[in-house]
Amino acid sequence: MAKKEDSSVEAKLRALYDLQLIDSRVDEIRNVRGELPLEVEDLEDEVLGLKTRMDKLKSDLENINFEIGAKKNLIEEAKALIKKYGEQQKNVRNSREFNSISKELEFQELEIQLAEKNIKEFKAQIDQKKAVISETKERLSERDSHLKHKKSELNAILAETEKEEKALLEESIKFQDKIEERLVKAYARIRNNVKNGLAVVPIERGASGGSFFTIPPQVQVEIASRKKIITDEHSGRILVDPTLAEEESEKMKKMFAKL
DSSP states (O other), X not given: OHHHHHHHHHHHHHHHHHHHHHHHHHHHHHHHHTTHHHHHHHHHHHHHHHXXXXXXXXXXXXXXHHHHHHHHHHHHHHHHHHHHHHHHHTTOSSHHHHHHHHHHHHHHHHHHHHHHHHHHHHHHHHHHHHHHHHHHHHHHHHHHHHHHHHHHHHHHHHHHHHHHHHHHHHHHHHHHXXXXXXXXXXXXXXXXXXXXXXXXXXXXXXXXXXXOOBOOHHHHXXXXXXXXOEEOTTTOOEEEOHHHHHHHHHHHHHHHHHO
């Protein structure tokens, strides 16, 4: 009975270390991608924002040109009225009519002056908008080009790693199914709480992998016996002996090569 129990613990340790090797390989793949997906997303947002700004600026230009057209029409109408009132003024019968028409003429002259001033201001706005459009267009071209480069870079990495990552994630689920739920939960908890996602580590030079804390010889003997699951008291990581780690690493390398 003891032998069967020991074998069961060893099987669990091997399965846990295999799961760690699979998940670490997924981590490596994702580290290769690094911040690229976020960079691409940020660039897409920036390019979209610049395009929206360009559309707004062009719309503003159309509105300003419409306003200039309206002011020019107003000037023409005012000139026509001035001509009309000028003819009427020649035929007035009294000073009251003359003064009334003079006021109308003065009003139309002021309307022309105001419209011309508005047109001048609108043209200044057009020059300003065109300068901003030119800058925005240049910025958009530069960011769009950068986005295409980053997308190409990301797509190349995805093409190389997507298939392997998918296969590894499927294997991770399969290996989790081989391990009892409480151990999988413990593994996931440790993995989330430790550096580099290493929840199961071998002993290296008398210390747990990635740690400088020495493991007492007696504990090392217990770990090597594979009779129970032992964790590092400092980091909480599950510990395996170097021989088991080497055997499983070789086995998993062969599996990775086939993916």
